[in-house]
Amino acid sequence: MKQQVIIIGAGASGLMCAIEAAKRGKNVLVIDHANKVGKKILMSGGGRCNFTNYYVAPEKFLSQNAHFCKSALTRYTQWDFISLVERYQLQYHEKTLGQLFCNGKSKEIVDILLDECKAYNITIKLNTKVTKINKNAQTENFSVTTNDCQYLADKLVIATGGLSIPTMGASGFGYDIAREFGLKVLPTRAALVPFVLSEKDKRLYSELAGVSVFANVSCNQMSFEENILFTHRGLSGPAILQISSFWQPKDHITVTLRPDIALVEYILKQQKEGSKQQLKTILESVFPKRLVSHFVDEKLLSSKIAALKAIDIQNISDLFQKWQIMPCSTEGYRTAEVTLGGVSTDEISSKTFESNKVKGLYFIGEVLDVTGWLGGYNFQWAWASGWAAAQAL
Template sequence: MQGNYDAIIIGAGACGLMCAAQAGLLGKRTLVLEKNDKPGAKILISGGGRCNFTNLYTSPENFVTANPHFLHAAFSQWTVEDTLSFFDTFGDIRGEEKTLGQLFPKSNKAKDIVAVFTRLLYETGQDIWLRTEVKSVMREGEGYTILLTREGENQELFCKKVVFASGGLPVAKLGASDFALKTARQMGLQIVEIAPALVPLTITGKDASWYTALAGNTIFSRVSNTRISFEENILFTHWGLSGPAILQISSYWRAGERFTIDLLPKFDITELIRKERLAGGKRTVGQLLNDYFTKKMVEAFGKYLPIGLKIASMGKADAKLIADTIHKFMVKPAGDKGYDKAEVMRGGVSTDELNPRTLETKKYRGLYFGGEAVDITGWLGGYNFQWAWASGFLIAQDL
């Protein structure tokens, strides 16, 4: 029985499920091992339960990785069109764009996505063992010995091909584990340093109360550092900053670094002040800012800016201070909210270790890594699932 599988797949998340389904469509037999009591736990809660399952504009530039070229092979073999046609064909699911190319099922139900896989796995005769935790994978002869606990009982399996689709560290309560990384390390594979990504950032120290006072306020902003820039909303919270633009920059942020926020990216405050002056400059700085920001935000600006000053009486230094504060607001986060609040993990098994067309390790025949375990981290907006589907597909072709 154990030897009859073409491959054993560890993890019934996005990558593992796609891998098993595609293997099934090719007439192969796989066994999926999953420690949770249901498949696709993360898919089910993704995108607020609606699952942002791909992004129309996916390209290698939307990923953080030590080697962006690696993705060309994967994305030429499995495209966004392939994702759309797969879910349409096997689940009658059509995507609806919400914003910035982000596609969600029209039904708005993530469970429809998981149902596609459970049905396909069943119809193509793939096995899935739930409540089964893999404890170790060891190379033995021409294959791998897998030690696991299944519903409390220890068991041993052997298979020539093993797929690590066991994800990364974010959200332990959804089954996240360092199992892929730990095993890769034991096998002498290189790991690119990991960190939480797409994660809210914390502010402590003397500025903390300023952020707390603004908790709940959202502002459309441009958040930039020396590497990248994102224009989307930011959200002030009791402990710091969140919202899509902050989650995006967090993937490019390193501890101790600063970044800037343009709090009014669609306007030039210097130009607005000039126009106000031409009109007599009778209003105060605060009144002008009121046209573009919430009352709460303008009050908060009072800590840094002379909001009571009449525009007509402003000097050059005042104008520069206002422009710098509005367009180059400097932020130095204390840290991030950690793996339990992160959407993904940055880093992972180095792409240098993998064949870009099959995701098989170069060192060990029959050993594959896909999905979040690999050093490929997508932006917010469906990119991570697109990588998970693509990597599952690629591996399946080689099983």
């Protein structure tokens, strides 16, 4: 069976690439080993898919080559994807920081993509395991052997994503294919992932599990201001997921709880105004109660504000606003949203996504060494890279 284009991976980038290539008249087959298309889309954004971001910019992506993502992101923008979903009357909202979520379920995004696939007669073969890929040196065709058939194609697109959530079908397949064809693959690691604390710290902070607080979290010259969440294993929440992409083992993270309040000045102001309150009352007006009783001992908490010396106030402030902690590890691919690293962009065209070494072989989406921040950036990368490759197929 001869196809013009075979795409391996029916996730975000693979489906977008299939739709755009078929629109341009190509005969497209999509192969996936999972039993459903777009499983990560379905589970994304807490079930509401954060499908793009108003503020997409190359600075929101990590890669060894910071320039690689620019071309695709400027040619297929967030506004292009927004106009696609608006054509289908998808109801959506901006949650925070430009992040666009479905009002309904993530499935609505998958339904839009599937409707488009149907409109352009794209064949999608699910539950299909690829066992071998060869390139014929004379015809330059690719042969793709699966558990039930052998297919031939002029062009082959690898859209198999990263390693996060193996239970959802994630695999290292794309990296293996890249290596087989002699392409460079950069070391990978889990990103946008919760931290695990040491056993000692876990015991120390376990009573805080479930507490969420607005914080500034910094590490390695990067910082993020959003909520953090204490968990039974360690720390999570958007600010923690963001900083995890910049964290290396043995790094400390520095946390300022409630960076919107200058705590020293706040307490001094209460003193000046002659407050008769206890420190506990003042602190509980700023931080969650459980956090207050964890960070400050009972005796100090029962002190009257008026009795506190300047040094005490500074020390109390430092407990909350200069808190340093060294995570022991991350939760790894089991819960990570994305994979850092992957197929090196050095050998891929940023315009067409074709390998410079192997004509007709394309890599798109998360399998490449391009990783977005939290906030809809990873889907925008999937849409943009899928779209850009399709223009060249």
